[in-house]
Amino acid sequence: MGRPASARERLIVAIDTADPARAAALADSLAPACGLLKVGLELFDAVGPAAPATVSARAPVFLDLKLHDIPNTVAGAVGALLPLRPAMLTLHAAGGAAMIEAARHAAERAGAARPLLLAVTVLTSLDAAALAATGVSDPPAAQVLRLARLALSAGADGLVCSPREVAALRDALGAAPALVVPGIRPAGSATGDQARTATPAEAVAAGADWIVVGRPVTGAADPAAAAAAIVAGLP
Numbered sequence: 030m031g032r033p034a035s036a037r038e039r040l041i042v043a044i045d046t047a048d049p050a051r052a053a054a055l056a057d058s059l060a061p062a063c064g065l066l067k068v069g070l071e072l073f074d075a076v077g078p079a080a081p082a083t084v085s086a087r088a089p090v091f092l093d094l095k096l097h098d099i100p101n102t103v104a105g106a107v108g109a110l111l112p113l114r115p116a117m118l119t120l121h122a123a124g125g126a127a128m129i130e131a132a133r134h135a136a137e138r139a140g141a142a143r144p145l146l147l148a149v150t151v152l153t154s155l156d157a158a159a160l161a162a163t164g165v166s167d168p169p170a171a172q173v174l175r176l177a178r179l180a181l182s183a184g185a186d187g188l189v190c191s192p193r194e195v196a197a198l199r200d201a202l203g204a205a206p207a208l209v210v211p212g213i214r215p216a217g218s219a220t221g222d223q224a225r226t227a228t229p230a231e232a233v234a235a236g237a238d239w240i241v242v243g244r245p246v247t248g249a250a251d252p253a254a255a256a257a258a259i260v261a262g263l264p
């Protein structure tokens with residue numbers, strides 16, 4: 030899929046719920062207010078392939094299953110997901126080059142309808158101490174850049190990173206990789222479990238192509254109005 034052509038198209042709303050009726054209601058109200066709707070592990074694990082199928086009737090789907098397994102298994106999973114026609118699909122960069130190459134190879138079977146393959150670098154919920162506890166003593170920014178280079182050279186189309194790394198990734202990698210950025214918090218909204226955050230406008234000004242927002246929109250009294258307010262504040 031092409032890069033967003035408007036502020037509205039930059040917004041991806043994460044529909045994180047295990048309740049299919051709530052997911053359908055959120056999709057109905059939010060589809061006109063954003064570019065894509067994200068179906069993640071919570072909804073997919075609860076509802077199965079019917080989840081993206083329901084949502085894709087309303088908006089393009091970002092299918093965020095963060096695949097991370099041996100290359101043969103990930104290739105098979107990508108092949109099994111292609112009939113759902115996601116516009117974007119995630120896998121963990123830490124799965125390594127051979128896994129990403131296998132995913133790319135499998136995705137190419139969809140031809141022109143191939144989803145954008147996005148490599149998740151360092152989860153936005155990890156701060157430097159939490160990352161160090163996994164055995165990575167480099168700061169998050171260095172690990173994000175290392176994983177970004179690995180993923181792109183193995184065939185990923187883009188990256189998922191926190192807003193804190195976007196400017197450095199653009200400096201190092203240029204305009205080519207798609208940068209999809211969660212960890213977004215409008216001023217005054219609760220951080221929750223996110224550690225590396227910034228506002229929607231800061232993320233886009235730094236070079237994000239798309240921003241991913243979940244609870245600040247879906248937890249609002251009027252989710253469509255919350256989404257519209259985010260879009261109105263983008264540069």
Ligand SMILES: O=C(O)c1cc(=O)[nH]c(=O)n1[C@@H]1O[C@H](COP(=O)(O)O)[C@@H](O)[C@H]1O
Pocket residue numbers: 043045067069093095119149151152153154189190211212213221223241242243244245
């Ligand atoms: O791949 C993702 O989308 C993702 C990667 C990451 O590092 N951090 C992250 O928060 N996400 C997703 O982005 C969404 C953020 O939701 P909120 O924290 O509610 O805005 C969730 O659906 C996460 O699964």
